[in-house]
Amino acid sequence: MTEKLKKLTTAQGDNLLLLLILAVAVTLVSMKQASFFSFGTLQSICYQLPEMGLLTMAMMAAMLSGGINLSIIASANLSGIVMAMIMTTYIPKGEDNVGIVLGAVAVGILLSVLAGFINGVIIAYFKIPAMLVTLGMQMLLNGACLVITKGATISGYPATFKFLGNGKLAFIPMPFVVFAIALIILVVLLKNTPYGPKVYLYGSNDVATGFSGVDDKALLIKTYTISGLLVGLAAVILTSRFNSAAAGYAESFLMQSILIAVLGGISPDGGKGKVSGMVLSVIIIQVVASGLNILRISSYLTTAVYGIILLAAVAFRSKKTG
Amino acid sequence: MLSKLKENKFFSSHEFYMSIALVALAIFFGIGTDGLFLTPSNLLNMVISYSYLGIMAMGMLVVIISGGIDISFMVTATISQYIMAKFMLEFAGANLVTSILLSVVIGVGLGLVNAVLVHYLKAPTLIITIATMSIYFGLLMYLTNGVRLFSFPAWFSAKTDAKTTGVALGLLAVAVVITFAIMKFTKMGRKIYAIGGNIDAAKRVGINIFLVHLFVYGYVGAMAALGGVVHLYLVQQAAPNALYGGEMDVIAMAVLGGVNLAGGKGSVGGTLIGMLLVATLSNGLLLIGVSSYWQDFFIGAVILISFCFSGWRNIKNREKESKGGKLDD
Amino acid sequence: MTIKKILAVLLCVAMLAVGFAGCGEDPAPAGDGDYEIAVVVKVLGIPFFNVLGEGVEEAAADLGVNAYVTGPTDADPAQQVKIIEDLINTGVDAIVVVPNDASAVEAVLDRAREQGILVIANESPNQAGADYDVEMIENKKFAEEIAEDFAQRMGGEGGYALFVGGLSVPLHNTWADYVNEYLAANYPDMYEVTDRIPCGEDSADARTKTLELIATYDDIKGVCGFGSQGPLGAAEAVKEKGLVDSFVVVGNIVPSEGAAYLAEGSIDQGYLWDPSDSGYAAVYTAWHILEGGSVTDEGFEVPGIGAPDIVEGVLSYHKPLVITAENASELGF
Numbered sequence: 001m002t003e004k005l006k007k008l009t010t011a012q013g014d015n016l017l018l019l020l021i022l023a024v025a026v027t028l029v030s031m032k033q034a035s036f037f038s039f040g041t042l043q044s045i046c047y048q049l050p051e052m053g054l055l056t057m058a059m060m061a062a063m064l065s066g067g068i069n070l071s072i073i074a075s076a077n078l079s080g081i082v083m084a085m086i087m088t089t090y091i092p093k094g095e096d097n098v099g100i101v102l103g104a105v106a107v108g109i110l111l112s113v114l115a116g117f118i119n120g121v122i123i124a125y126f127k128i129p130a131m132l133v134t135l136g137m138q139m140l141l142n143g144a145c146l147v148i149t150k151g152a153t154i155s156g157y158p159a160t161f162k163f164l165g166n167g168k169l170a171f172i173p174m175p176f177v178v179f180a181i182a183l184i185i186l187v188v189l190l191k192n193t194p195y196g197p198k199v200y201l202y203g204s205n206d207v208a209t210g211f212s213g214v215d216d217k218a219l220l221i222k223t224y225t226i227s228g229l230l231v232g233l234a235a236v237i238l239t240s241r242f243n244s245a246a247a248g249y250a251e252s253f254l255m256q257s258i259l260i261a262v263l264g265g266i267s268p269d270g271g272k273g274k275v276s277g278m279v280l281s282v283i284i285i286q287v288v289a290s291g292l293n294i295l296r297i298s299s300y301l302t303t304a305v306y307g308i309i310l311l312a313a314v315a316f317r318s319k320k321t322g
Numbered sequence: 323m324l325s326k327l328k329e330n331k332f333f334s335s336h337e338f339y340m341s342i343a344l345v346a347l348a349i350f351f352g353i354g355t356d357g358l359f360l361t362p363s364n365l366l367n368m369v370i371s372y373s374y375l376g377i378m379a380m381g382m383l384v385v386i387i388s389g390g391i392d393i394s395f396m397v398t399a400t401i402s403q404y405i406m407a408k409f410m411l412e413f414a415g416a417n418l419v420t421s422i423l424l425s426v427v428i429g430v431g432l433g434l435v436n437a438v439l440v441h442y443l444k445a446p447t448l449i450i451t452i453a454t455m456s457i458y459f460g461l462l463m464y465l466t467n468g469v470r471l472f473s474f475p476a477w478f479s480a481k482t483d484a485k486t487t488g489v490a491l492g493l494l495a496v497a498v499v500i501t502f503a504i505m506k507f508t509k510m511g512r513k514i515y516a517i518g519g520n521i522d523a524a525k526r527v528g529i530n531i532f533l534v535h536l537f538v539y540g541y542v543g544a545m546a547a548l549g550g551v552v553h554l555y556l557v558q559q560a561a562p563n564a565l566y567g568g569e570m571d572v573i574a575m576a577v578l579g580g581v582n583l584a585g586g587k588g589s590v591g592g593t594l595i596g597m598l599l600v601a602t603l604s605n606g607l608l609l610i611g612v613s614s615y616w617q618d619f620f621i622g623a624v625i626l627i628s629f630c631f632s633g634w635r636n637i638k639n640r641e642k643e644s645k646g647g648k649l650d651d
Numbered sequence: 652m653t654i655k656k657i658l659a660v661l662l663c664v665a666m667l668a669v670g671f672a673g674c675g676e677d678p679a680p681a682g683d684g685d686y687e688i689a690v691v692v693k694v695l696g697i698p699f700f701n702v703l704g705e706g707v708e709e710a711a712a713d714l715g716v717n718a719y720v721t722g723p724t725d726a727d728p729a730q731q732v733k734i735i736e737d738l739i740n741t742g743v744d745a746i747v748v749v750p751n752d753a754s755a756v757e758a759v760l761d762r763a764r765e766q767g768i769l770v771i772a773n774e775s776p777n778q779a780g781a782d783y784d785v786e787m788i789e790n791k792k793f794a795e796e797i798a799e800d801f802a803q804r805m806g807g808e809g810g811y812a813l814f815v816g817g818l819s820v821p822l823h824n825t826w827a828d829y830v831n832e833y834l835a836a837n838y839p840d841m842y843e844v845t846d847r848i849p850c851g852e853d854s855a856d857a858r859t860k861t862l863e864l865i866a867t868y869d870d871i872k873g874v875c876g877f878g879s880q881g882p883l884g885a886a887e888a889v890k891e892k893g894l895v896d897s898f899v900v901v902g903n904i905v906p907s908e909g910a911a912y913l914a915e916g917s918i919d920q921g922y923l924w925d926p927s928d929s930g931y932a933a934v935y936t937a938w939h940i941l942e943g944g945s946v947t948d949e950g951f952e953v954p955g956i957g958a959p960d961i962v963e964g965v966l967s968y969h970k971p972l973v974i975t976a977e978n979a980s981e982l983g984f
Contacts, residue, residue, distance in 0.1 A: 041740045048736060068448070122626065126633025131391070131448055132577060136625035139570060143619025150615055151818015151849060153728075155754030166758060242729060244754035248817075250729040255452055268446045293737035299695055299724045304460025310453040314445040355867070364866045371859040463724065468696025473911055483891055557855045558887060559908070561880075563696060564853060608860070609867050613846050615818070 014265050018280040025284055029291035043173065045286055047166075050179035051241065052256065053282045054234035056264075057186055059257040060278055061227040064190075065220060066203040066270025067123065067130030073254045074141035075115045075231045077247060080239035081145055083108035084154035087161060096158040104161070108239075109232030115141060116228020120221035130224075145247035155244035165240025175237045182233055187275050189226070199223060203270025252303075259306050260285050263313040285309075336580035336632055337592040343628075344599050351606035359609050366487065372601040373490040374552040375568070377497040379575040379593050381545025384501065386581045387588045388538045389518040390447035392436060394455035395546040395572070396565045401462055402428040402543075403550035407471040407560035410478060418477065425547040432458065433543020437535045462562050471560040479558055489555050493548055501545075502590040510537055518587075574621060575600050578628055599624070685717045686941050688934055689738050690747040691731060692722040698905045699879060699926050700749075702984040706930025710938070713954075718934045726817070728755035735759045745769035745937040747785075749929075753778050753821060769940055773933050774822055776965045783946060785933045785959075786967040787924040790822065793971055794829035797901065797922050799837075801830070801875050804899045804919055808840035809872035812864050814885070814902065816851040816878030823851060823877035830875060844868040851878020851903075854887070861888035865898075876902030879923070883908060886917035906972075910979035921974030927984070928970060932956050936966065 055072055062069035086104035091097045115137060122133045167174045190196035198219055202209040210216050239245050258268075264281030266273030288309075292302045351359040358364060369376075378395060385392045406425035410416045432454075439450050473479070505511040513534050516524040525531060554560055579596030581588030603621055690707050692700040704720040711718035721738075723730030728751040736759055738746055746763055750756045753775050760770050760780030772778035773785050805811065813830065815823035827847050834841045844864065850856035857880060864871050865888065876882040882902040889898045895917045904912075904921035912918040932953045936946065944951070946966060952958035959966035974982065 044736055044740050048733065122629060122633070126630050127636060128629045128633045133626070133629060135570070135573065136577075136622055136629060139574070139618050139622030140626060141622070143616065143622050146615040146818070147619050149818075150613075151824075153752050153754060155752075162758075238729070241758070242732060242752075242755040243758050244728065244752055246728075246752065249727060249755075251727060252723075252725060252730060255456060258449065258452060262449060268449050289733075290737050290740065293734065294741045296719065296721065298464050299722065299730070299734070300460045300463040302460070303724055304457045304464065307453040307456030307458075307460060310449065310456070311439065311443070314449060314453070315443050317445075358867060361866070364863075367862050367866060371862065460724075463696045466696075467701060468698065469701070470698060470908060472908055481887075481891060483893075486891055553855060556887070557858060557884060559854055559883060561854070564855060605863060608863050611845060 050175035058230035079235035080245035112232030120224030153246035399550035402547035429543035429547025437539035703926035706927030710934035728752035814876035814881035854884035857884025873899030
């Protein structure tokens with residue numbers, strides 16, 4: 001019996017365990033809410049999941065290298081604000097202009113990529129721990145958001161932009177399409193390019209990797225730039241879904257993204273973690289969140305529950321590695 | 323003569339450069355506000371207003387030197403403050419000493435929980451303390467429902483300028499002196515630096531890591547609680563969600579003060595300078611009429627620039643090391 | 652196939668089966684007769700919304716409906732949207748929302764209405780996506796009454812500063828705008844010494860900022876604070892500087908919190924409305940409509956509150972509260 005249990009807790013059994021947790025969660029929720037998997041709910045989940053998924057991917061990218069990216073929300077907000085400003089300045093209210101919208105989206109994503117790039121440069125060249133650099137960057141970007149908006153919100157976007165967050169391609173919600181594409185790209189990056197093995201290696205042992213001829217500076221910069229790109233995509237979805245942009249949105253999502261990453265098997269020390277685990281974890285937390293809402297549990301208690309889940313995930317994973 | 327100066331530890335230390343930055347900023351703001359910034363009353367007010375953050379920064383300093391970090395301290399401060407407030411309101415026999423003692427004991431208790439988790443879970447302290455922060459805060463808000471406590475007995479609420487100065491600066495001084503004494507003169511202090519510098523070497527030398535963890539996280543809790551006491555005195559109200567979110571300012575103070583997150587480096591003086599830097603920036607910007615919107619932006623920029631600066635110095639140090647020269651601090 | 656893979660497939664199938672078991676059923680509640688009305692506030696754990704919750708509970712008891720308060724842990728529009736989405740999925744009859752940001756909730760409120768859920772807003776006149784909006788005060792009147800009182804206490808001249816809860820809080824900033832307009836038009840000798848300061852919900856911050864204002868601007872004589880914590884912090888600062896008699900502090904306060912300051916004069920006057928009225932009126936209105944009535948019915952009024960002034964879907968009951976040293980402790984919150 002313990003042999004079987006042990007098997008469940010090996011690295012390969014990881015996803016199986018997550019699947020089990022998911023099954024339990026779904027069952028519990030379905031007991032209270034018979035039609036949890038109704039078409040409407042599934043669709044709703046497909047709208048809500050991608051933004052969390054993209055943010056978690058951004059966090060995951062940084063964690064794989066042994067770091068962390070605390071600036072993801074601030075960066076997403078800034079990109080959202082800039083996109084919003086461009087659209088509201090150049091497109092009169094009520095009208096539409098595909099070209100400008102796409103341009104705004106491009107600028108927004110580029111901005112996040114730039115922020116990620118700067119993070120990477122400071123971490124790589126000045127050898128300051130990722131936690132501190134991204135913390136400082138978070139303050140800077142938040143400040144930039146406030147300076148630009150003077151605290152106001154910018155809302156009212158053209159239909160093309162709204163479509164990105166609220167529309168459907170065939171019958172699949174657009175955000176999910178974006179999410180799926182990003183997933184595929186990340187998986188390919190990690191499995192089929194030299195970058196993948198390098199970043200895992202670096203995450204497990206940065207000193208040794210440095211000696212083995214890998215250009216760790218370039219690696220770190222690439223890592224945080226990728227993280228920035230994912231943040232940019234998340235920004236597009238978030239801004240479109242909320243139909244408004246301002247400083248300070250979604251701050252609680254930061255902790256959640258860390259929770260989801262750790263639960264999904266991404267080791268915060270670096271070097272471990274699979275995209276498949278992360279996806280399962282995103283779904284689990286989504287189900288848990290909905291479940292807690294259905295049970296009318298206070299949002300504050302939910303926060304505490306997330307903390308407990310995070311501790312449990314950390315405890316569980318650390319036992320495995322001894 | 324100049325090269326002698328360069329070799330002197332103080333003059334090439336991070337703290338020195340930060341002091342220069344502080345003085346430069348102070349002069350800049352002094353000129354920009356026609357001397358208003360530099361008036362004793364403004365400076366005093368500024369230090370008093372930021373004193374509680376400075377006290378907490380002392381705790382943060384110790385934890386970062388030990389190689390870890392604690393994000394849950396603000397919530398710890400809130401909980402100890404809240405319980406102390408309840409105590410003052412409901413026990414007629416309460417007085418200043420017993421109240422402060424109660425608050426510190428609770429702070430230490432919450433900190434010890436962190437210590438145990440940090441020691442046994444073998445995960446980054448950032449993540450563990452993020453988890454405990456969420457649990458503490460979630461439970462606190464849920465159980466109190468956000469109810470604020472106020473109208474404290476006269477011995478606590480009758481404030482005068484003199485009393486306020488005394489309490490704020492007095493407790494800040496206490497925190498600074500105790501932290502300095504511990505880190506500089508006690509064995510525990512040396513052990514903390516040791517763990518922060520190289521935890522494996524420390525283990526091999528026989529240091530009881532668990533005890534040090536208990537001390538460090540207990541200390542953060544104690545400092546957080548003490549800061550909470552000063553905050554309570556200043557605002558005369560215990561609100562469960564008042565302090566939450568202010569963690570950044572305290573971490574900024576420690577970081578600007580030259581504490582090295584890799585552990586093993588940092589000083590009380592540096593952190594004090596860090597506190598003054600953050601206070602000066604906020605206060606100064608407001609006084610010269612720069613809108614509050616710019617504050618976060620400037621502080622974030624200053625932090626990143628100071629990183630680049632100290633990072634650059636670290637690199638030069640390493641080059642010197644490999645060349646066999648003397649190291650800057 | 653390995654055991655693991657078989658196990659995985661089995662789990663997936665089981666999950667889908669359980670999940671889809673109730674498919675096809677309406678997500679609406681089992682229809683046991685009780686209307687379910689969810690009140691989504693800006694943020695949980697603030698005294699203001701706790702009192703609003705009391706009004707909601709009272710209405711629930713009076714009308715026999717399942718009405719309750721829920722909300723996010725930060726005043727974050729994103730979290731509010733998620734909460735409303737989950738409410739839609741679980742099928743409620745009506746949603747009352749006090750939005751952090753009117754535009755952010757537009758889309759999700761539209762979706763709610765598509766599902767046949769009644770949507771009522773509060774503190775958000777002309778909320779797109781809502782069926783109606785309930786207001787306990789009329790914003791312009793409210794702000795102007797405050798401005799007038801403020802001006803009187805300031806002697807019609809001098810420097811002042813405004814506090815708001817946040818630079819993006821709609822109501823506070825709207826009032827601030829109206830106050831400035833009114834003062835500019837009627838008391839041109841009064842002027843703002845600096846931009847409005849976002850410290851209205853944090854009394855420690857308000858205290859610090861007030862001290863800084865007093866130190867920086869020789870000519871400042873008063874502070875008007877929107878956001879219930881601003882005046883408290885300002886009062887502390889004013890006390891420390893010994894300026895209780897010469898410095899004017901007015902603004903939003905929770906009566907019980909401000910009572911002591913009002914008594915000693917460090918706060919000159921408070922203005923608010925009774926949030927339990929908002930809670931009660933919103934739930935009552937929702938119930939009335941769910942029962943098949945309409946707000947335009949002859950004689951429609953909320954018991955204990957009165958009949959609304961209806962303009963384009965905005966139901967206003969102008970019931971501001973002036974909080975003074977005399978009544979602060981009697982108001983019950």
